[in-house]
Amino acid sequence: MSSPGRAGQRRASATLALALALGVGVATVPVSARAGVTPAPLLFKKTKKSGGLTPEEAAERRAPVQQQGQQMVSAGELTAATILYDGAAQNEGDPVLFLDAADVYLAMAKEEREISSAETAKMRAQTAQDVLYFHLDSASDPDYRLVATEDVSGLLARASALIDDADATIAEIEAEQDAVVAPEAAPKRKQGNGRGLRIAGAGFIGLGVAGLGLGAAGMAIGRINQKRVDDPAVYGTEFDEFDAKGRRGNLLAGVGLAVGGVGLVLGVTLLVIGKRRGKNAGSAPQESPSDEEASVMLLPTGRGLALTGRF
């Protein structure tokens, strides 16, 4: 029977032996045979928080969206591309996708001349700016990085350029729309120098003079025939004949005097207006005092009247 002291010594020796065996065993196992065992240093390595994101992972997530979006843009499906980019950008809060969306909205605005699309492009670029500046802020989640910090300045410059382009496009389209809504006042009808009026006025004066001449002739005919019918020796068929001639003369006198009067008044009026307009236009030819007004003169043959003047 062994004493308690010896038994204790044996248990201690056995424990030491076991510990030594385990220690030696672990130490001599080749590294490749220790698959699944996490090396000690890795246990303390800072791991990514659950729900975190690295710029590389964000780029991987973004790539298929961008690829599909570019295909849509190439196929001219701009609206579909904006829906795709907007949805993905909003879900991820991804500034790159916001900028991609802004690009498409701007292209749409330029193509369809739509202010609303240009304004949306600007808003998307501004949102991208917000996210990018926030990325640089200490309040942002260090474990959720959509872009690498070194890419931020380049993306901010892209956002700025987009905003400027959108503003310029809005101004362009507004100018176009203003031109359509309020067309440029129709060019003022070119005011002539009154030459046409002067010609017309002279024509009417001529007509008036002719009418007056006709009226005078009619009066003369009427007076002659009146004398004839007043003659008591004239009667019967002869009386009727002179009476008819007298009536025709009276009619001729009435019409001639009326036409002559109207023609003269109208002609003088047009002539005066024409001369005034010529003066205002400053292009009226310098006229000699004798040319200033149309004049009616008796023809050298003594058989008619002539209207002279420069118009």
Add this chain to the structure above:
Amino acid sequence: MPALPTLPRTSVSRPLPWALALGLGLGLAVASPGPAATAAVLAAGMGCSDSSGLCVDSGGASFTADKKSTSKDRKKRSTKNAGTLSLSIDGGRGSVFLNGRYVGTAPVSGVELPSGKNDLQVRDGADVLATGLLDVPKGAAVSITVNGG
């Protein structure tokens, strides 16, 4: 409910000083929010004129400007009894960032808002319109107006 930290064995024999210290600390924290802290509660229908640039219209939340959450605050946040956040900007534009991430461009509504202390920032490009800590009761529907001017 997180388990209360176990006191060290040596202090079990002296519970009174611990209790006194805890009570004093809690009392001071509640009584004095500090000069930089701003709890802005706005009566509905009025414009936001708080110096922090942010006014809580409704929902019983309190906002402390220029303060960030501690790791303890982050652990205490709970989405189990999450509320909602509605935020609009008075006279301007901006994007809303909650707990370090983008949640939307104002106006936003129905954004999931964990109960507890949340980091909130509203910015327009490089300009920070409001930033601070939003303490949210469980299941609260918080409505906020930020001064954009």
